[in-house]
C-alpha cells in the first residue's frame with residue numbers, strides 16, 4: 001500500500017477487536033516511532049499490550065472494544081510542538097493503516113488517568129492513538145458517529161483562496177487539497193486554508209482559536225505533501241502558519 005493509498009483507506013476507527021497485536025507488529029511500530037522522533041524533543045511511546053490488565057479507557061459513547069495497545073504522543077506544551085505531533089503522528093497513523101491496523105487520533109474523549117506513562121517536567125500528553133485490529137465491519141453506532149462528523153466536510157473551494165479559481169490552479173494543488181479533506185482533523189473542522197498567489201502556495205490558519213488546529217495543520221501538511229508528490233510536485237512545507245510550500249529540486 002502506497003502512502004497515497006493509505007490516505008484513501010484510513011478512517012478514524014472507533015471499534016476494536018479484542019485481539020492483541022503480535023510481537024512482530026509491536027516491534028515494527030516501536031522501531032518506526034523511534035525513527036520518527038529521533039533528534040526531536042517528542043516522545044511517542046507505544047504502550048501495551050495490557051501488562052497487568054491496564055488498558056486505555058476511551059469514552060464509551062464514542063468507542064467500543066478493548067484497546068490494549070496505543071501510542072502516547074508526548075512533548076513540550078507549545079504550538080510548534082503541536083504541529084510536529086500532527087505531522088509525525090499522522091505518519092504513524094498511515095504506517096498503521098499500511099499494516100492493516102485500525103487507529104484514531106484522540107485528544108479529548110479518553111480518561112487521561114488511564115495512561116500510565118510518566119511525564120517529565122515541561123512535558124504534556126498531547127494525544128493518544130489506539131492501535132489495534134478492526135472488526136470485519138464497523139458497528140452501526142461507530143459508522144453513525146463518523147457519518148455525523150463527516151457531514152461537516154468542507155468543499156475543496158472552501159480550503160482554497162487564490163488569484164485564479166481552484167479549477168484553474170495547478171493540478172497538484174487540487175490533489176493536495178483533496179488529500180487534506182480526506183485526512184483527520186479535530187471534530188472534523190478542517191481549519192487549514194491554502195492561498196495561491198504569485199506562483200507561491202501558503203498554508204494559513206484563518207480561524208485559529210484553541211491550539212488543536214496546530215495538530216490539524218501538521219496533519220494537513222503531511223497529506224498535502226504526499227498528494228502533491230504523487231501528482232508530480234515533490235516539496236515540503238516550512239514550519240508554522242502562514243507557511244510556504246517549497247518545491248524540491
Ligand SMILES: Cc1cc2nc3c(=O)[nH]c(=O)nc-3n(C[C@H](O)[C@H](O)[C@H](O)COP(=O)(O)O)c2cc1C
Nearest residue numbers: 011012105106107108109149184185186187188215
Ligand atoms: C487532533 C485530533 C484530535 C481528535 N480527537 C478525537 C477525540 O477526542 N475523539 C474522537 O472520537 N475523535 C477524535 N478525532 C477524530 C476526528 O473526529 C476525525 O478525524 C474527523 O471526524 C474525520 O473523520 P475520519 O478521521 O474518520 O475521516 C481527533 C482528530 C484529530 C486530528
